[in-house]
Amino acid sequence: MLVTIKEMLLAAQSGGYAVAAFNAENMEMTVAVLAAAEELQSPVILQATPLMMNFASAALYVAMARAAMEDVTVPVALHLDHGDSYEVAVQALRAGYTSLMLDGSRLAYGENIALTRRVVELAAPCGVPVEAELGAVGGTEDGLSSACSEGTDPEQAADFLARTGADFLAVGIGTAHGVYHAQPKLDFERLDAIRARVDAPLVLHGASGLPREDLRACVARGICKVNFATELRLAYSGGIKALLAERPETVDPKALGRAAMARVKEAAAESIGFCGCAGKG
Numbered sequence: 001m002l003v004t005i006k007e008m009l010l011a012a013q014s015g016g017y018a019v020a021a022f023n024a025e026n027m028e029m030t031v032a033v034l035a036a037a038e039e040l041q042s043p044v045i046l047q048a049t050p051l052m053m054n055f056a057s058a059a060l061y062v063a064m065a066r067a068a069m070e071d072v073t074v075p076v077a078l079h080l081d082h083g084d085s086y087e088v089a090v091q092a093l094r095a096g097y098t099s100l101m102l103d104g105s106r107l108a109y110g111e112n113i114a115l116t117r118r119v120v121e122l123a124a125p126c127g128v129p130v131e132a133e134l135g136a137v138g139g140t141e142d143g144l145s146s147a148c149s150e151g152t153d154p155e156q157a158a159d160f161l162a163r164t165g166a167d168f169l170a171v172g173i174g175t176a177h178g179v180y181h182a183q184p185k186l187d188f189e190r191l192d193a194i195r196a197r198v199d200a201p202l203v204l205h206g207a208s209g210l211p212r213e214d215l216r217a218c219v220a221r222g223i224c225k226v227n228f229a230t231e232l233r234l235a236y237s238g239g240i241k242a243l244l245a246e247r248p249e250t251v252d253p254k255a256l257g258r259a260a261m262a263r264v265k266e267a268a269a270e271s272i273g274f275c276g277c278a279g280k281g
Helices: 003-016 026-040 050-055 056-069 086-095 108-125 154-164 188-197 213-220 231-248 255-274
Strands: 020-025 044-048 077-085 099-103 130-134 136-142 144-146 168-171 202-204 223-228
Touching: 003 020, 003 223, 003 255, 020 026, 020 154, 020 255, 026 044, 026 056, 026 231, 026 255, 050 056, 050 086, 050 130, 056 077, 056 086, 077 086, 086 099, 086 108, 099 108, 108 130, 108 154, 136 154, 136 168, 154 168, 154 188, 168 188, 188 202, 213 223, 213 231, 213 255, 223 231, 231 255
Parallel strands: 020 044, 020 223, 044 077, 077 099, 099 130, 130 168, 168 202, 202 223
Antiparallel strands: 136 144
């Protein structure tokens, strides 16, 4: 059942849980994530980044997801992750994505407001909600790079949402994209201060590898959407590596795909469980 993330995240906000969002980069990942969500009866968000859309196309990812959803009964949303321009947002909207993220976090405050507002005005007539980002999430992943994690200013957050009309806000509280090389120190006080000042559902990026007690604490403090990308990549490649280590003669892409899918499904199911969205579909 294809839906927008707005209904998902408002339900999560009122229910005290978060919805897991996965960057599903190919057919195997898409099928595995949907299988985990269906098995756990969880709503789920499938995401694509601009680099993914350059590798294939927005239309291909939407068609693939729609085909994979035919026997799925839980709510599924298709989301543009880290859209970095108005043109990318147009591309995703035309392809059939049901929500858009405009990431202007590396821009000056006023420029971030202007670009985010422009995308909101593009999407609103289509009933498509928009996620924005204020503050920066550090690390590197899929072409997205930031030298440091810049915390979201709680005082700016309410002003930013009022001036852009964005539906959801991705916040910087110390997480990072990619692989953590040391345990991150999350700023829970900042998250509490943001939550106290804004009513919009909040989004956490950089959750792959985050200590699970920290993830639970973020959800308890009002995070309603949690992004996972690197975690799925590690699971996918790990499944293939394990098969080739055991059977190095394997050349059948279907066998490699099945090994990868099993690991991705397991990783997705674990993330769904920690977000608390199992049984909410």
